[in-house]
Amino acid sequence: MGHLALVAYERTDGQYTLHYTHWGAADLKMKYRITAETPFGGDDTDSKWAKQLFTELADGLEAEAVDGYLADKDRPSTVVEPKPRATGLTLDEIVADHLDYLHHEAFFVVSTTFEVTAYRTLWFGLQYDSETVDHGETVGNGALATVRWHDGEPVGDGHLQGQFAALKDVVGDMLDKGVFTPSTARQYLKQKLGEWVGKRQELLIPNSAHNPVRPD
Numbered sequence: 764m765g766h767l768a769l770v771a772y773e774r775t776d777g778q779y780t781l782h783y784t785h786w787g788a789a790d791l792k793m794k795y796r797i798t799a800e801t802p803f804g805g806d807d808t809d810s811k812w813a814k815q816l817f818t819e820l821a822d823g824l825e826a827e828a829v830d831g832y833l834a835d836k837d838r839p840s841t842v843v844e845p846k847p848r849a850t851g852l853t854l855d856e857i858v859a860d861h862l863d864y865l866h867h868e869a870f871f872v873v874s875t876t877f878e879v880t881a882y883r884t885l886w887f888g889l890q891y892d893s894e895t896v897d898h899g900e901t902v903g904n905g906a907l908a909t910v911r912w913h914d915g916e917p918v919g920d921g922h923l924q925g926q927f928a929a930l931k932d933v934v935g936d937m938l939d940k941g942v943f944t945p946s947t948a949r950q951y952l953k954q955k956l957g958e959w960v961g962k963r964q965e966l967l968i969p970n971s972a973h974n975p976v977r978p979d
Contacts, residue, residue: 768793768869770843771857772802772820775875780820780847781857787842788868791910791917794881796842797873804842812838816845821875826850859969864888864905882907882967883920885927887952892935896945906956909964923960930955 766788771779787793787804796804802817803810816824816832829846849861854872862870864886872880885906888899911918934951937943943951953968960966 766869767867768871769848769857769862769867770797770871770873771852771854772817772847772873773875774821774823774851776823778851778853779857779872780826781849781852781861782843782845782847784843787871791869791881791883791920793842793869793871794879794912795915797871797877797879799877801841802873802877803845805839807839807841810839810841813841813845820847820850823851855969858907858967859903862903862905862907862969863901864903865899865901870907880909880965881917882909882965883923885924885956887949889931889935889938889948892931893938894935895939896935903969905968906953907965907967908956908960909966911964926959927956 765785768784768788770782770784770787770793772782773779782803784793784804787796793804799814800808801810802813805813807813812832812835816829820829826847826849833845852861858870862884864884865888867884870882870884872882885908886899886901887905888901890896890899908923910920910923930952934943934948937951938945938948956966956968
């Protein structure tokens with residue numbers, strides 16, 4: 764079992780390439796492992812191939828053209844898969860159509876100047892919290908929340924996850940008792956997250972129109 768995450772790298776045209784990392788969500792430390800010297804993470808700070816590949820991808824290189832960079836069997840391993848899962852995406856498309864809020868524990872956005880924003884994923888599915896719900900979409904069904912950082916450590920990350928798990932348990936009970944409908948249950952989750960997170964950190968909630976909602 765890994766700590767699955769997706770990483771979106773900004774291109775020079777404002778779109779993004781989307782990459783996968785199997786361990787990158789652990790403690791959100793990928794925020795500090797992606798640098799100009801190690802664009803895909805890892806311990807090799809002299810990774811000329813990685814820097815060149817990052818530059819080419821930022822300029823619009825397509826995924827199928829990446830294999831040539833990866834042919835060297837002695838190439839050092841990286842934490843982020845160098846070959847993108849998709850290219851030419853907007854952030855709205857990624858959070859609505861590619862991010863799995865149950866299985867991806869985190870999401871990282873990397874600017875062209877290597878400013879890295881770490882988001883924790885919060886899944887809205889309730890089938891593990893309600894006896895009347897037997898299915899919940901995972902892709903596009905959740906929220907993204909940033910966390911505060913102090914001395915390189917995420918502050919309050921575990922507390923937020925615990926709060927959200929308790930909230931889902933309560934909402935599941937309200938569904939079972941007929942107090943909430945699926946629609947009002949989702950709205951309540953969004954409302955409470957906005958109250959907890961929206962005043963201190965960034966909160967993104969995708970919708971079907973590919974316009975992430977930023978609660979006031």
